[in-house]
Amino acid sequence: MPVGDEPDVVERLIPRGAHILELGCGAGRVTHPLLERGYTVTAVDESPEMLERVRGARTVRSPIEELDLGTRFDAVMLASFLVHAGDPAVRRGLLATCRRHVAEGGAVLIQREPEDAHTRVPRERAVPGGGLVRIAASEPVAPGVRAVRCVYEFPGARWTQTFLSRPLTTETFEEALAEAGLVVDRYATEDRTWVLARAAH
Structure with a gap:
């Protein structure tokens, strides 16, 4: 990145x-x-x-x-x-x-x-080098905890990361x-x- x-x-x-x-x-x-x-x-x-x-x-x-x-x-x-x-x-x-x-x-x-991290979904932003970062989903998985799925797309590469977040x-x-x-x-x-x-x- x-x-x-x-x-x-x-x-x-x-x-x-x-x-x-x-x-x-x-x-x-x-x-x-x-x-x-x-x-x-x-x-x-x-x-x-x-x-x-x-x-x-x-x-x-x-x-x-x-x-x-x-x-x-x-x-x-x-x-x-x-x-x-x-x-x-x-x-x-x-x-x-x-x-x-x-x-x-x-x-x-x-x-x-950001205050709207889990409500403004999906969203994406361009990054230098021709890449794109997309927040594809934010879903509740436990009380007060959300699973966030993030997709990274770059020339010749694409991968997905899921992580837990407590707003x-x-x-x-x-x-x-x-x-x-x-x-x-x-x-x-x-x-x-x-x-x-x-x-x-």
Whole structure:
């Protein structure tokens, strides 16, 4: 997948040269542009196959919710809508890791779903390189949990991904942050999908 607007969002909110802890880095889709813009990145993922593709960053193989590096970072980034994990215990673990690793005065950047993520279906968007990402379905599978089917189409390749999502209203999202000792500083994009949070005092 090509990079989206994530590096631009980070650059608007976090000074260049900052050390960012990127949780769920995958193959480095966002990591590499951040490095190019002058950030230091520690990239975390469970998958050794993904981490093998990351270049120029310190890499750590670990489930996010179990991570404890014993150090704090200028910024912690939890993107890819991971905060909407289907299991509330996993979500609590993810946010606890964010709080555990953010420095005093540092920032936690969280990407959340748009308000209409599960009602404006199907929908699609074009991506650089001639690709298309289509949200084909969002169906309830358990109380408060939906199964989302996403179709990716690129020249010469097509694949489908299904993942579980627990929709969060603004109120329940902020309650989840508060439980982890975090507070919203501001909603950083017009669509309110990117949130700048800080440690609560």
